[in-house]
Amino acid sequence: MADKYDVLKLENQLCFPLYACSKEVVRKYKPMLDEIDLTYTQYIAMMVMWEKKEVSVKELGECLFLDSGTLTPVLKKLEAKGYINRQRSKEDERLLVVTITLEGEKLRDRAIEIPEKMGACIDIASEEAVQLYQLLNKVLKGLEE
Amino acid sequence: MADKYDVLKLENQLCFPLYACSKEVVRKYKPMLDEIDLTYTQYIAMMVMWEKKEVSVKELGECLFLDSGTLTPVLKKLEAKGYINRQRSKEDERLLVVTITLEGEKLRDRAIEIPEKMGACIDIASEEAVQLYQLLNKVLKGLEE
DNA sequence: TAAAATTTAATTGGGTACAATTAAAATATA
């Protein structure tokens, strides 16, 4: 029954559930993020800002696995919403430094319920969640060589 | 040291490695898929076509977790490349039936090396891969309620 | 030091991804 084409079946791919799961999780976030008027990409960018207060686009890109082609428009939107400031570094004019604003800090308190609400949607035991987290990070590290 | 904002740290999210991992895996596919002139979305659509030979857009969407807004342009491109045909069902004119062509079948032989090459990039043991596969599918099932 | 190479962010263009709307066809209901 097994033939050489079995490796090309969707059900035999590891990558597909990864792709589908990621997409569906982001979709699940949407109603929660709508309440604070952020997209998922804007949300993870703000997570970095809440923690670091000030980063260059380069650093932010390394944290999020995104390049300036994606980040530039995202950051311009966050700036337009008043959550961050963007200015060139005085020491090195190539660097664009992103700084969190007071409004951005305030948003943190409105976002704080999201992780728990999101966790409730993911129906796995906490040991499984740890396992999944570790496996994903292992794959991620492996991909970087 | 722990504060209430810890839940909003990127490193404490399960969803972020999922998002990042999915993105990086798809990026890793790119050079391999370039050789057969397919994008990742076109590739998974062709996987379904190789297996089923004929499906409606609705069925395809259920397999791939994608809607017609995404699939319509993807399928038009695959049709332009000569890998599939698109025609309305005679029994139910609402349904658009996608059929694989001979060219589409031929492509299968060129794609057959991709899963193994991709597997080599994912640096985890096979038991871990199984574990990851099962966890992802569990989360995916849980999200659908 | 002057020229070459590198680094950084922005821009451009192609390809998704999805919510909301539209339109046609089929089914259900009064």
Place this chain on the structure above:
DNA sequence: TATATTTTAATTGTACCCAATTAAATTTTA
């Protein structure tokens, strides 16, 4: 059966995501 509802794909508009290119600033090298 005529109307209302539902189903299906396509379209529209917004937002990524990335490779490749560009341009400016910095660093390296001859």
